[in-house]
Amino acid sequence: MLLRAIDLHKSYRTDDAVLNVLQGVDLTVDAGETVALTGESGSGKSTLLHILGALDTPDSGAVTLDGLDVTGTNDRGRADIRCRLTGMVFQQYNLVPSLNVMDNLRLQARLAGRDDPGWNNALIARLGLTGQERKYPEQLSGGQQQRVAIGRALAPRPRLLLADEPTGNLDAETSDAVMSLMLALVDEVGAAFLMVTHSSRMAAMLGRRLQLSAGRIA
């Protein structure tokens, strides 16, 4: 078992109420497994993904990743987990606007100390970005930017790839292409894949589907 979450709780306080987003989530993901996390808007999918990816902390509960205690460690420990064990693909791409395609793609690998020029070039080719290496994000289409973001997440060969609506800004045709590419690369790297999505079609492309409802895995 690669990832395990036990009894996760998370709530947000607004001006006039307390919003209980996660109310005892338990889940496990095995190495190399692909999992879709679905649920209605506001059901807490992204919150859960951020906690599993060591970007946020729960109010209570525990997460272990590759045997490491994600929730019990400090900011530096969580940063180390993000850097070495996980790759993250956001809906908004979140590329660094002042870096070109190749530098964006290498960024996490360099931070993790795993910069591999051969693998980087292979990723560029597999992602269909050959000839675009010197371009800046603003010069790319949305689909291209998302492919750079996927390359960046997979460049350090993470154990777990997390994706938050990665095709949410793309048309159906591009979405399918990006999805197929991601699954192929995940398989090649040997990483587990956990993806938040609204789309049943996308969810169906993955090995397992989890439904988040009323703050719990249904």
Place this chain on the structure above:
Amino acid sequence: MGVILGVLASHWWRQPAQFITLISGLAVATALWTGVQAINQEARTSYDQAARILSGPAMANLTSPAGTMPLSVYARLRRAGVAAIPVIEGRLGSGQHDIRILAYDFLSLPPPDAPGQVDDDPATLFRDGDIVFASPETARKIRAEGWVARVIETPRLLQDQVVMDIALGEEMLDMYGRLSRIMIPPDAADQARRIATQLTLVMPEQATDIAALTRSFHLNLTAFGFLAFAVGLFIVHGTIGLAFEQRRGVFRTLRALGTSSRRLAVCLTAELLTLALGAGIIGILLGYLIAAALLPGVAATLGNLYGASVGDTLEFRWQWAASGLGIAVAGTLAASAGALRRVSTLPPLRLHNPQAWMARARADFRFQSVGALLLGGVAILSYFFGSGLIWGFVLLAAVLLAAALVLPRLLLLLVDAMGRTDRGPVWGWFWADTRQQMSGLSLALMALLLALAANLGVGTMVSSFRATFIGWLDQRLASELYVDTHVPGQGAEVRAFIEAEGLTVLPIIDAMSTVNTVPTQIYGVADHATYRDNWPILSALPRPWDVVHSGQGALINEQMANRIGLAPGDRLDIAPGWQGVVAGVYSDYGNPAGQAILGIAAHKVLFPDVPETRFGVRIPPDQVDGLRDRLMIAFDLDADNFTNQAEIKAFSIGVFDRTFAVSAALNVLTLGIAALAILTSLLTLATFRLPQIAPVWALGLTRRELARFEILRSLILTVFTFVAAVPVGLGMAWILLNVVNVQAFGWRLPMQLFPMDWLRLLLFAMVAAIAAAILPMRRLRRTAPADFLKVFANDR
């Protein structure tokens, strides 16, 4: 670390304009600070050199109220075994090219940087004829003129200063048998006092220290430099803050990719330090240029105001360069502390959240308001309980900073009030949009407030001073012509000649004395309506001139009254054998020394040796030239013996204007920096504006209309800031006139208002605001519709 630093640096590589504004803001701020420090240090070094050369190590001085003393006094001291050193001082030449001569006995005290063998046998100095010592530049002048055989260059001497043996000095200055002063060892003071009863003994610690005298002037300059730096810091704060804001997404990405908050903060600090050092070095070089440009003016001012000699060429010194670099680094870190704190404390996912960032900014506004309140408290405490010049500046700084800190909140209230006026949806959007921009513009507006308030305050002070000074000159220089025969015996003849023409002659005699350790010039004046009607008396006993001419009292100048703590009616000991009361206090602007006025009869009893060589003459102005010509022919006098009232006034006003030329230059530079602050803020804000403007453009406003709104916003905020700056500036002027000036110079001046100056400043500020807004406006007007559409396509 290297990867993160590379990512951070890539931002500046892609945003060169923002990089240039950041570097130029910090460099300009450092430059003004460094320039002022360089000027101050150059002056202090000059004073130190002068003190070393003129006085020697801790020597006491015997001086005469009459200005000079007979050589016989020196002979009496030597015969009594006192190791006295005779000194002659004077000037050769005329106008600006005077050479200041200091002549003393080289056999008693070897000259500065004399050849090595002199210590063994001082007589070797005279073996090859006359010898003088001068700075390299002065030495070149002397050699060119060829008036002395040997000139030895010594960098320890000031420009236009020459040291020579007393024998040569008395010949060149035509002072045979007379001395300017006698230096004696302090331990021989009692003996000297017994021998030279008619002379004044000034111990080394009592001597008027030129460095102390000019301290207030340098403190003023330092305060200005600091103000300029503070205004510059607002630019840095604004630019760095916005650079942080622009890179929020990058910070989030870096954190999401595994960078800890600590490592990110360390990298950002390293980036800032590098920028600060780079900009600091540029600032130091610019500061050198500013100082080199201002130094001649400052040297002239110090010479005119205090008689202090300052070289007008600037040397590069590590002390002010290090201080510039230090303040650039400290300032950058201070300016970026808030932004760094936000990066370190916000969770990674909230780093890109504008609401979270704005909430922090709102917290900063609250923090600023609390800071303003605390500073208000400091101002009140320093006004009521502080004393001394430093407290005056603390009061000034507290008032200015409190006003700057409270400004954003005040402007928000105003903008909200304007937003509530129902003028249609476009204006509703305009005020809401203005409110949203306040957090980005507030720092620039605070800088503008400081600059405007400083301009108003210093401008009001200088203009009030000028108006008062001119009025005072009219009162003080009531006689139309002043005559100085220079030769004691000739005075009585000249006086008789003038009186024979039926004109009124007012003798002017003076002597030096020490009153309560303050070196004081004691004047004797005739009993005449000229004084009774015109003298600028500030406070007095009833019928003060009657008290003075009865020999029971004296008038003293304001500086002396403040320094000793005297008021009308207080007891006063002017010289041995005279005790009386302070009959009144009069204003005496531009004079750093103490001064007192006795009736002429009392003066003659106290100082019988003082010759009558100077007179004021009451004469119709159109007859001045005629009388002068007749006197020149009758007594073989030349133009140097006469001073026309109009010429003195013109000269004095010229001195005044030159004195404040440096303040005016720094004022303009500070305002320029504030304009730069607005420009940088607007330019940086412009890069964020598209998502805010695109929806309004889509709803039907043209780019031209939007651009006009941008200009209008800049103008409105500038005018609001100016309105806020007026009371702050007037408060500053009041503090300068009633607290700082009294402490620094000993003068209290009435405050006058100059609304036309305010109007000029408002127009200048509006022009600066328009100039600052033009570039972002042009960018907006040229934004392609496709760029607006991208906002929606990207769904930012």
